[in-house]
Each structure stands twice: as structure tokens, then as C-alpha cells.
Amino acid sequence: FLANLFIKFTVEMYAPSLDAVSTWLLVIFALLAAFYYYSTSFVGVFKAVGIPGPTPWPIINHTPELKKHGLSKMLDEWRRKYGKTYGIYGFFPRSATLVTFDTRLLEHVMIKDFSNFVNRAGRDTTLSSVIDGLFFLKSDAWRRSRHVLTPMFTAGRLKQMLFHVSTSSTNFVSLIKTYKEQGKLIPLKAIASRYTSDVIARVGFGVDSKALTEEN
Numbered sequence: 634f635l636a637n638l639f640i641k642f643t644v645e646m647y648a649p650s651l652d653a654v655s656t657w658l659l660v661i662f663a664l665l666a667a668f669y670y671y672s673t674s675f676v677g678v679f680k681a682v683g684i685p686g687p688t689p690w691p692i693i694n695h696t697p698e699l700k701k702h703g704l705s706k707m708l709d710e711w712r713r714k715y716g717k718t719y720g721i722y723g724f725f726p727r728s729a730t731l732v733t734f735d736t737r738l739l740e741h742v743m744i745k746d747f748s749n750f751v752n753r754a755g756r757d758t759t760l761s762s763v764i765d766g767l768f769f770l771k772s773d774a775w776r777r778s779r780h781v782l783t784p785m786f787t788a789g790r791l792k793q794m795l796f797h798v799s800t801s802s803t804n805f806v807s808l809i810k811t812y813k814e815q816g817k818l819i820p821l822k823a824i825a826s827r828y829t830s831d832v833i834a835r836v837g838f839g840v841d842s843k844a845l846t847e848e849n
Contacts, residue, residue: 668692671727678729679720686720687711694722708732797835801828804845 672692679686689695698707711719711732718733733739742750752771770778805828812819827844834842 672724675727675729676722679731684718684720684731685715687715689722692724694724696724794836798832801831801835801845804828804831808845 669692676689676694687695687698690697695707702710711721712734717735718731718738721730721732722728723730733742752775753769767778767782805824808824809819824845831842831844834840834844
């Protein structure tokens with residue numbers, strides 16, 4: 634009798650706690666299931682359309698290989714294994730990326746069918762002004778900038794720029810050699826900034842800024 638009474642008291646005492654634990658376990662399981670579905674639901678889109686590619690790990694996709702060997706090495710290795718065009722999957726942000734080394738396909742993407750590929754991959758979460766730069770513009774802003782810039786880069790104008798860029802490049806190399814001959818550390822970032830300024834001054838304004846030939 635005492636044993637039955639103790640068991641009944643224990644069950645009544647801990648029943649609410651057990652119900653709460655069960656509820657939390659169900660919530661955690663549901664969240665894990667939702668996360669798994671979110672992370673893997675898009676995997677397989679390339680296989681469905683006959684595009685080869687490396688098999689991703691569950692959830693983390695190709696993160697281990699990229700972390701261990703680096704992006705450039707893995708892209709080259711996958712190219713040798715799967716051909717010029719293959720598909721890979723990103724983990725954060727989740728993405729299905731088509732990688733191609735096929736120049737004919739690249740011509741369609743970058744020239745013939747460019748209107749379908751105007752936006753670059755990128756994150757909009759940063760508050761940095763970098764996202765307002767030319768390489769991060771999207772949609773209508775990119776179209777306007779491209780419309781303005783395209784006439785500036787015709788074959789004839791690029792040939793005219795070549796002499797000025799070549800002159801700045803020669804001065805750039807000479808400055809690096811000077812630092813080397815003097816046994817000094819080369820402040821590459823500062824020199825690169827001076828080179829950029831010199832090219833802009835020559836090409837844009839026809840002015841020899843002497844940014845690479847004089848310290849001040």
C-alpha cells in the first residue's frame with residue numbers, strides 16, 4: 634500500500650514537469666527538422682537537370698573541402714573531375730552555384746544574354762559604403778552606370794589609354810626596384826594607391842601627377 638501510494642505521489646508530482654520536457658523536446662525537434670529542410674531542400678537541383686558536380690555533405694555542403702584546401706584549388710580540382718561546367722552548393726548563405734570555364738557559355742552570360750545576369754552575388758547586410766561601389770551595384774543602378782561607362786571603353790579609346798597606363802606601370806615597377814635596391818620594405822598598399830592616382834590623372838585628365846616619381 635505504501636509503495637503504491639509513493640508511486641502515485643511521485644507521478645502526480647512530476648507529471649507537469651514531464652509534460653513541459655516533452656513539449657520542449659517537440660519544439661527542439663521541430664526546429665531541427667525545419668533547419669535541416671531549409672539547409673538541404675535545394676540540394677539536388679543540378680542533378681535533376683543533368684549537371685555534374687561534387688556530392689555535398691549534409692547541411693554543411695562543401696564547407697570542409699573549401700576550408701581545408703581553399704576555393705581556387707577546389708574549383709580547379711572539380712573542373713578536372715567534372716568538366717568545364719559543374720554545380721556546387723553553398724552553406725552560408727545557402728546557394729546553388731553554377732561554375733563554368735566554358736568560354737562560349739561565358740559569352741552568353743556576359744554579352745549576348747547579359748540582361749538576364751545583371752546582378753552579382755553579394756550581401757546587403759553591411760552598412761559600409763563599399764556596397765555603393767561600381768562592383769556591387771545591382772539592377773537599375775547597374776544598368777545606368779553601365780550605359781554611361783560602356784562608350785568610354787571602346788577599342789579605339791582603350792588603345793589611346795594604353796600608352797598612359799603603360800607609362801604609369803613603368804614608373805610603378807621602377808619605384809619598386811628602387812625600394813629593393815635600397816634594401817627597404819616595400820609599402821605596397823601606399824605605392825598601389827599612388828599608381829591608381831597616377832593612372833586616373835593621366836587617362837582622365839591628361840595630367841602627369843608625378844605620383845610615382847616624386848614623394849610629395
